[in-house]
Amino acid sequence: MIPIVLFGTFIILILIGTPIAFSIGFASLVTVVVSDIPLLVVPQKLFLASNSFPLLAIPFFMLAGKLMQEGGISRKLINFANNLIGFVAGGLGIVTTLSCMFFGAISGSSTGTVAAIGSIMIPAMDDNGYDDRYASALVSTAGSLGILIPPSIPLIIYGNVMGVSIANLFTAGIGAGIVCGLFIIIYNVFISKRKGYKGIGYIPTFKDIWQSFKDAILALLMPVIVLGGIYGGIFTPTEAAAIASLYGFIVGFFIYKEFGIKDMKEIFLTAIKNTSVVMLIIAASSFFGWIVSMNMIPQKIANLLLGLDISQGMLLSIILLFLVFIGTFMEGNAYIIILAPLFAPLMTSLGIGLIHFGIIMVVSVCVGVITPPLGVNLFTACSIYPVTIEGISKKILPFFIILVLTLFLIAFVPQISLFLL
Amino acid sequence: MKYLDKLEENILVILVSAMTFVVLLQVANRFIINAQMQWTGELSRFLFVWNVFIAASYGVRENAHIGVKAIVNYLPEHVSKICENLVYIICLIFSILVIYFGFSVIIRQTQLGQSSPALRIPMGLPYLGVPLGFTFISLRFIQKLYGNIRSDKA
Numbered sequence: 001m002i003p004i005v006l007f008g009t010f011i012i013l014i015l016i017g018t019p020i021a022f023s024i025g026f027a028s029l030v031t032v033v034v035s036d037i038p039l040l041v042v043p044q045k046l047f048l049a050s051n052s053f054p055l056l057a058i059p060f061f062m063l064a065g066k067l068m069q070e071g072g073i074s075r076k077l078i079n080f081a082n083n084l085i086g087f088v089a090g091g092l093g094i095v096t097t098l099s100c101m102f103f104g105a106i107s108g109s110s111t112g113t114v115a116a117i118g119s120i121m122i123p124a125m126d127d128n129g130y131d132d133r134y135a136s137a138l139v140s141t142a143g144s145l146g147i148l149i150p151p152s153i154p155l156i157i158y159g160n161v162m163g164v165s166i167a168n169l170f171t172a173g174i175g176a177g178i179v180c181g182l183f184i185i186i187y188n189v190f191i192s193k194r195k196g197y198k199g200i201g202y203i204p205t206f207k208d209i210w211q212s213f214k215d216a217i218l219a220l221l222m223p224v225i226v227l228g229g230i231y232g233g234i235f236t237p238t239e240a241a242a243i244a245s246l247y248g249f250i251v252g253f254f255i256y257k258e259f260g261i262k263d264m265k266e267i268f269l270t271a272i273k274n275t276s277v278v279m280l281i282i283a284a285s286s287f288f289g290w291i292v293s294m295n296m297i298p299q300k301i302a303n304l305l306l307g308l309d310i311s312q313g314m315l316l317s318i319i320l321l322f323l324v325f326i327g328t329f330m331e332g333n334a335y336i337i338i339l340a341p342l343f344a345p346l347m348t349s350l351g352i353g354l355i356h357f358g359i360i361m362v363v364s365v366c367v368g369v370i371t372p373p374l375g376v377n378l379f380t381a382c383s384i385y386p387v388t389i390e391g392i393s394k395k396i397l398p399f400f401i402i403l404v405l406t407l408f409l410i411a412f413v414p415q416i417s418l419f420l421l
Numbered sequence: 422m423k424y425l426d427k428l429e430e431n432i433l434v435i436l437v438s439a440m441t442f443v444v445l446l447q448v449a450n451r452f453i454i455n456a457q458m459q460w461t462g463e464l465s466r467f468l469f470v471w472n473v474f475i476a477a478s479y480g481v482r483e484n485a486h487i488g489v490k491a492i493v494n495y496l497p498e499h500v501s502k503i504c505e506n507l508v509y510i511i512c513l514i515f516s517i518l519v520i521y522f523g524f525s526v527i528i529r530q531t532q533l534g535q536s537s538p539a540l541r542i543p544m545g546l547p548y549l550g551v552p553l554g555f556t557f558i559s560l561r562f563i564q565k566l567y568g569n570i571r572s573d574k575a
Contacts, residue, residue, distance in 0.1 A: 013511065016504045017493040019486035021477075022512045029515060043523035043551045050473045051466050051547065056444070059437070059472070235448055242444040268437045269430060269479065276476030277485050283473070331487065373491035 002295050006031040006288070020331045021277075025284035031291050045287040050279055053238055054160045058108070058278060060241030061151050063271040064222075064248045065107035065116070070259050070267055071252025073219040074116040077102045080216035083204040090192025091199025092128055093138055094185050096121040100142035101181045102216075104149035105223035106244075108156070109274070110332075110369050113146030114139055114380040122385040130197050136387045137370075137395035140377035141403065142184055144366035147332070149177035150227060151244075154365055156237060157282060158336050158358045161289075162344060166237045167230045169358045172417040176359045176410050180366070183402050191398075218251050278333055285337035293341060302346040312350055313412070319343065320364070320411055324404055327368030332376075335368065336361055352414070359417040363407045370396055370403070422564060429479055429557060433472065440468040459539040467537075467547035474554020481512075481561040502569070509566045516559035523552030 010027035014020070029042060049055075068074070081098040085091060099117045107113050118139040125135035147154045150170030159166035191197070204212075213220075225247060226240045235243065252258050259267070292298070305315060323343070327335055340361055347357045369377045378392050410416050447461035480486050488508075493501045527545040535544040 013508075014489050015492050016508060017488050017490050017501075018508045018511060019488040021486055022508075022515055023488070026511055026515045029518065039518065039522045040526055040529075043519055043526050043548070046474075046519065047470060047526075047548055047551050050470045052469075053462055053466055056440075056465060056469050059440070059469070060444070063437075063441070239444060239448045242441060243448060245441060246445060265430070265434055268434050272433055272437050272472055272476040273480050273483060273485050276473050276480050277487065279473040280477045280480070280486065329489065373489050374487075376487060379487075 002031060002035055002291070003297055005034050006291060010288075014329075020334060021280035021284045024281065024288045024334055028284065028288045028291055035291075042287065045290060046283045049283040049286040052160065053236075054156060054166065055279070055282065057151075057156050057166075057238040057241040058153050059272060059275040060238065060245050061108035061153060061156075062112070062275050063267070064241060064244035065109065065112045066267050066271045066274075067245060067248030067252050068103075068106050068219065068222070069112070069116045070263065071248060071256050072258045073106070073248075073251070074099070074103060074120060076212075076216040077219050078117065078120055080209075080212040080220075082200065083209045083212040086200040087203045088189075088199050090189045090197050092121065092125045092130065093135075093188035093192055093197065096125065096135075096138055097142040097145075097181055097184050097188065100139070100145050101149055101177065102220070104146040104177065105151075105227075106219065107146050108151040108153040108241075110144045110146040110366070111376050111380045112274075114143030114377050115384060117143065118381055119384045122381070122387075125197075126385075128198070131195070131395070132385065132387050133391040133395045134191070134195075136378075136381040136385060136392045137399055138184070138188060140370050140375070140381045140392065140396065141399040142181070143377050143380075144369050144403070145177050145181055145184075147369075148173050148180060148359075148362055148366060150174065150223075151237070151241065152362065153278065154332055154336055154362050155358060157333055158340055158361060161286075161337050161340055162354055162358065164354045164358065168355050168421055170227065170230065170237075171420045172355050172359050173362065175416045175419055176363060176406075179410065179416055180363070180403070180406050183406055184399070187398060187402055218255065222247055222251075281331055281334050282337060285334040288334075289338050289341060292338060298342045298345060301342060302349070305346060306349065316350055316352075316411060317408070319346065320360070320407060323361070323364040324367050324407065327364045328371040329374050330368065331374060332365035332368055335365060352411070353418075355421065356414050356417050360407065360411050363403070363410055367400065367403045367407060371400055425557070425560060426482070429475060429482075433476055433479060436468055436472045436475070440465055440472060443468065463537055463539040467540075467550070470547055471550035471554070474550050475557055477554055478557030478561050481558055481565070502573070506566060506569055509562045509569070513559055513562040513566070516555045516562065519555040520552045520559065523548070523555065527552070 006027055009030045010023055013023035078099045081095040086095050100113050103113050103116050122135045126132040150173045155169040156166055159169050226244050229235045229240045230237055372393050443461050443465045450456050450458055493504050527548050530544045537544055
């Protein structure tokens with residue numbers, strides 16, 4: 001009864017277009033009323049979810065990402081990638097993917113990465129004869145690496161919910177992110193050969209490469225400081241994120257002089273707005289997740305699936321497909337908070353550790369952010385370049401297949417995620 | 422409403438700056454005078470709570486809270502308009518309940534005399550961020566609802 005009220009209300013609210021945070025919150029509220037729990041728990045759950053030092057990393061990584069974007073960092077990263085590999089066939093597509101990976105090492109969000117790289121690379125690819133729908137689909141997909149390559153907001157959230165080390169999750173994200181990026185690049189080269197997408201017209205000299213590397217060095221140093229600081233035990237992820245913001249400010253304000261003090265208000269407001277969107281969903285989801293776990297739903301699902309007479313590999317495949325299916329119409333952060341505790345016991349019984357499972361969850365979020373109806377990366381791409389959702393959706397299918405195959409590979413080959421640990 | 426816009430923006434800029442400053446102070450302190458301060462972690466968390474819920478109101482104003490519009494967009498215009506107003510009313514009901522029970526929690530905590538472990542401030546103060554933020558949020562939804570009804574009449 002309780003699960004039907006909870007999920008039923010949630011689905012109806014989503015269908016009529018209620019903002020996700022409010023759909024989750026209201027559905028939980030209705031369930032609380034039905035199950036005779038005092039409503040005082042509602043504000044308490046919202047407070048407890050946001051009164052968290054690990055999650056405080058989110059606004060700082062948002063801020064750092066915004067500062068780096070405003071500070072002209074994305075252009076310098078793109079320029080470096082362009083000199084490295086831009087000359088081969090499909091060069092601009094490879095540059096886009098590499099730039100997204102570089103930027104993903106600075107930013108913890110996928111939409112932030114799409115906006116930063118896409119606003120430069122989609123027009124550039126369009127000018128060079130790429131199909132603009134393909135270019136937008138490529139940026140949307142490569143941008144999802146922003147949440148796989150550390151720092152990553154979904155990994156912070158997962159670590160917080162499941163009580164595992166965020167530093168270890170970050171390390172595990174590196175291997176998975178590189179594998180993912182590699183597949184995207186291979187597909188891009190294949191398509192470019194077929195469609196005749198050329199590279200930049202000249203082969204850069206070593207001097208060009210060196211110069212663009214020097215221009216980008218301050219941007220490339222940031223992940224070294226952040227990740228080095230976390231792994232070296234010098235600071236916590238939250239402190240590292242605050243340091244990253246300070247670094248972004250110093251680089252953009254004093255060194256590149258791309259923004260002034262009066263631009264700071266806009267930067268602060270954008271960063272905190274994006275944070276609150278994520279945090280409101282997190283707060284509502286942890287409330288939702290609390291009701292789910294109180295009703296023993298995870299155990300029920302686990303018992304149901306473990307009772308099936310199938311092999312372990314088969315069971316894992318079914319779970320992965322189920323995760324992909326749910327992930328396409330659920331917001332990524334809510335998805336992690338609600339589903340990770342739900343499936344963790346089952347995954348453990350299949351011999352998948354919590355770190356490995358975290359990476360699996362985030363890769364399935366990557367699939368979700370590029371798939372309609374809730375592909376936030378597609379929306380972002382549409383908001384920065386005049387292409388339609390329908391247009392991108394036609395070109396996204398191959399990328400969807402690539403990411404799903406990568407998800408299976410990462411799930412069945414734990415070494416991809418765990419080799420650095 | 423212009424007044425609310427300004428107030429909201431200024432509160433947020435101050436809160437974000439303060440939050441950043443406190444966390445950086447915590448790091449600086451550990452390196453420079455090698456002292457661990459208990460209150461910085463707590464204060465930054467409390468500022469974060471205030472920040473999140475007040476910024477959520479700013480997010481409503483900027484239509485930043487994402488939802489699934491794929492189905493609603495295919496409905497005839499007057500039906501989708503009804504859905505939109507219904508959504509605002511649902512969000513408003515949720516906000517008002519959070520405000521009411523949020524203040525109830527604060528009153529109860531004040532009666533119990535609970536204070537925070539490090540800063541020794543009444544726990545009602547950090548909690549206040551939740552109902553206060555939702556007060557702003559509910560004003561935003563009333564504003565949106567009012568705007569819709571007025572454009573219907575016109």
